[in-house]
Amino acid sequence: MLHVDKDDLSPTTEVWDVDQGLISKLKEQYKKERKGKKGVKRVNRTKLCDMIADLGDDELPHIPSGIINQSRSASTRMTDHEGARAEEAEPITFPSGGGKSFIMGSDDVLLSVLGLGDLADLTVTNDADYSYDLPANKDAFRKTWNPKYTLRSHFDGVRALAFHPVEPVLVTASEDHTLKLWNLQKTVPAKKSASLDVEPIYTFRAHIGPVLSLALSSNGEQCFSGGIDATIQWWNMPSPNVDPYDTYEPNVLAGTLVAHTDAVWGLAYSGIKNQLLSCSADGTVRLWNPQEKLPCICTYNGDKGHGIPTSVDFIGCDPAHMVSSFNTGNTVIYDLETSQSLVMLSSQIDSDLQSSNHINRVVSHPTLPVTITAHEDRHIKFFDNKTGKMIHSMVAHLDAVTSLAVDPNGIYLMSGSHDCSIRLWNLDSKTCVQEITAHRKKLDESIYDVAFHPSKAYIASAGADALAKVFV
Secondary structure, X not given: OOXXXXXXXXXXXXXXXXXXXXXXXXXXXXHHHHHHOOOOOOOOHHHHHHHHHOOOOOOHHHOOHHHHOOOOOHHHOOOHHHOOOOOOOOOEEOHHHXXXXXXXXXXXXXXXXXXXXXXXXXXXXXXXXXXXOOOOOHHHHOOOOOEEEEEOOOOOOEEEEEEOOOOOEEEEEEOXXXXXXXXXXXXXXXXXXXXXXXXXXXXXEOOOOOEEEEEEOOOOOEEEEEEOOOEEEEEEOOOOOOOOOOOOOHHHEEEEEEOOOOOEEEEEEEOOOOEEEEEEOOOOEEEEOOOOOOOEEEEEOOOOOOOOEEEEEEOOOOOOEEEEEEOOOOEEEEEOOOOOEEEEEEOOOOOOOHHHHOEEEEEEOOOOOEEEXXXXXXXXXXXXXXXXXXXXXXXXXXXXXXXEEEOOOOOEEEEEEOOOEEEEEEOOOOEEEEEEEOOOOEOOEOEEEEEEOOOOOOEEEEEOOOOEEEEO
16 A cells, blocks of 8 residues: 555545554445445445544544545535534534535535535634624624614604614604604505605603703613703603503603703613713713612712713623713723722824814623724724723724614624714624615714614614614
């Protein structure tokens, strides 16, 4: 027998460092099978897999990948994440195929079922060091989002929106001084297109002036809205099945939180202690417990040392901390208990360029110690909460980035911009996976807010064109 160096092994060589008796046995079996089946042109695959399995775990990695992973057909391919050896049974289950299994047949049959064509020659590499958990609910995050509903009843720009945690229900806040409640399952045919429109089922009226910010409690029973009138209105959410023509219900307005002296530009709610954060043009960030007699628990940045706050969020992986962005380009993490600033997130910015430093939105990743900021200068930046250092920076849009939202599983980031587009980003690779043109400009402004539904496959955007749009 000709001796061949191990590095030059090909599928037809016989130097496998295994029991030669086993090889002879398989040869005999192969000859018998060939006599019995005229159409079979090579070793039964199951037997071949068994032969590989007999090599043992310690020997298998030393076999060149060309032996196991030949490009002759898709059926002989085993990618890293599917690399469990074939069992005695013939069917192979494809993990990404939703539980479907294909019976091993001839190459032609398999290729026709899979429809791979030229793709069959591609090799897939899967890095095991994913820092983002894969979504448990595969259906919730399909690759492509499509427009489904247009919400048309506001008379001026829609500044903010938020989904109910479990129901197909949306709340919008507008410059027309109102908030509206929408049940996405109550639709009417659109007048000028084949799409469906949704009529609001409730209108919240209490603000004197435009409503700028919005937050829902984690159980969906309360809603909070901040306005240009410096107040935060606290609402009891009506039932999703409320009759739009019912008489006025005074109990919907639960109270008013008064402490700010200028417009309330940002709100965030944490269900852990049922606390609310607000940031205002008066320079302060405030922490509230709405149920208390004196609801304002704490005030941050009272001396305006960091500038005027523009956005605020609770830290997802550490709810005892919060993060606030400022018009100076500063982003600061605070300890909620001590009111001390813990970390300044630094992006090496030029202090002379005050206008381009302006941060429009800050969000915290739900599970990782990462903060993400949206900038007037078209950038999105990522920071490590532990060190305060910038992890990544990218020009994300053609105009100012106004809004950000991270999906509940922490896999995707959604951004909205005055360039009229929503962009969906893969957080692991920082690449754009979809762009949607969603709203028209009004006075050089377009999209004000974007949101993921916490538990259903909906996303939504709010625009200066007085529309909110929902995608599925």
